[in-house]
Amino acid sequence: MKYINEKMNLKEIIEKYPETIDFFTSKGFKDLDKAEVRDKAGKISLKLALSMKKLSSDTFIEMLEEIISQNRDSADITLNESIKKEDGISVMGLLPCPVRIPLLEAMTEFQKENPEAVVNHELKAASQGLDWLKEDVIKANHPEKLADVFISAGFDLFFEEELMGKFKKDKIFKDITGVNEYNKDFNNEKISLKDPEGDYSMLAVVPAVFLVNKEELGDRPFPKSWKDLLDPAFEKSVSLPISDFDLFNAILISIYKEYGEDAVKQLGRTLLQNLHPSQMVKSDKMKVNKPVVTIMPYFFTKMIKEDGPMAAQWPEDGAAISPIFMLTKEEKEEELKGLAEFFAGEKIGKILSHQGLFPSVNPTVENNLGDKKFMWVGWDYIYQNDIGAILKHCEEIFFQGAEEVK
Numbered sequence: 001m002k003y004i005n006e007k008m009n010l011k012e013i014i015e016k017y018p019e020t021i022d023f024f025t026s027k028g029f030k031d032l033d034k035a036e037v038r039d040k041a042g043k044i045s046l047k048l049a050l051s052m053k054k055l056s057s058d059t060f061i062e063m064l065e066e067i068i069s070q071n072r073d074s075a076d077i078t079l080n081e082s083i084k085k086e087d088g089i090s091v092m093g094l095l096p097c098p099v100r101i102p103l104l105e106a107m108t109e110f111q112k113e114n115p116e117a118v119v120n121h122e123l124k125a126a127s128q129g130l131d132w133l134k135e136d137v138i139k140a141n142h143p144e145k146l147a148d149v150f151i152s153a154g155f156d157l158f159f160e161e162e163l164m165g166k167f168k169k170d171k172i173f174k175d176i177t178g179v180n181e182y183n184k185d186f187n188n189e190k191i192s193l194k195d196p197e198g199d200y201s202m203l204a205v206v207p208a209v210f211l212v213n214k215e216e217l218g219d220r221p222f223p224k225s226w227k228d229l230l231d232p233a234f235e236k237s238v239s240l241p242i243s244d245f246d247l248f249n250a251i252l253i254s255i256y257k258e259y260g261e262d263a264v265k266q267l268g269r270t271l272l273q274n275l276h277p278s279q280m281v282k283s284d285k286m287k288v289n290k291p292v293v294t295i296m297p298y299f300f301t302k303m304i305k306e307d308g309p310m311a312a313q314w315p316e317d318g319a320a321i322s323p324i325f326m327l328t329k330e331e332k333e334e335e336l337k338g339l340a341e342f343f344a345g346e347k348i349g350k351i352l353s354h355q356g357l358f359p360s361v362n363p364t365v366e367n368n369l370g371d372k373k374f375m376w377v378g379w380d381y382i383y384q385n386d387i388g389a390i391l392k393h394c395e396e397i398f399f400q401g402a403e404e405v406k
Helices: 010-016 018-026 035-041 046-053 057-071 097-113 131-139 161-169 245-259 261-269 298-303 330-343 346-355 379-384 387-404
Strands: 089-095 119-125 149-153 201-213 238-240 271-274 293-297 310-313 319-328
Touching (some): 010 046, 018 057, 057 097, 057 298, 089 097, 089 131, 097 119, 131 161, 149 245, 201 245, 245 319, 261 387, 293 298
Parallel strands (some): 089 149, 238 271, 238 293
Antiparallel strands (some): 201 310
16 A cells, blocks of 8 residues: 655655654654644655655655554455464564565465465564564474464574574474575575575575765775775774664674674774664764764665765675575475465565565576675585574674774
């Protein structure tokens, strides 16, 4: 459903959809919760307001749509959540915020086309975090208590021993997507994302890229790679997505594996502050502590206008990636196969890649990446190491570095 168009004025939007106030505030629109400010804003169209802030209207509206949809009764996109788990297929997880609504819409279509496949899902926005999902997994001391399908990004949920790791060891999961070879972007001499043991499915990746404030750069060279960013010249001048645990952990473990422990500590020394991506794209508007570089999901670079001071940079040594995994129970392969093929198919792949800028592993999807590189730890590294322990160690040395320059 479309709630917003760029011809609407700010007062109209705020009064009709008050749940958007926080987002507007995070983008630099102050005091819209006050009636007198809203009255003045009633004369300004959303299109003009975004133009004045040098923000992309398409992406901004996408985010507003997502916020509104999460707070409304979206019967048109929500499957029958009243069905008990034992009565059908149970799906749990997190979906990236920019594509959650179109993915749920596609699921609704799948349900209509396959009425025999009763799907009971709890797929929340990634912004809500993993804690609720981890709690559910921890409580599931037996595989029968687990949901049939899990979808989420990151490393910790899927590899930590007290979470999914214990079930993986028991071979509870199996890749039943039918995708034998991944997209050429993820199946070449430089990178291979397909799980060689055939337990985990992957749908797409969330790349971490740089947003550089050219006005704050000074005489420092423009950082084109992670290696450049680790130069002491960037100490206390970088904003990292610490609150986005999936992406933050992916960055830490990628740097640790590629450049070592000292590099993780140096990355900590670069920390200026932690910003949400919606704040990152307007960091040039901050009055104090303006970051020279912000590290963010690739999607949010769509909000940047070409004539502004912010420049996006895909790291030349590879964008650290947080994989979007899918786990499906092997014992229910026949029952789950249709749904697994749907999630791994071209339709979902295009939504993830084209609407969310989350490059898809589906081989028929064109990700439009050119020769861009990725920084991926690799399955050998995952299977030969305790990923949960490494992540905890990386966090410790990262924050040690951050404390050293306070």
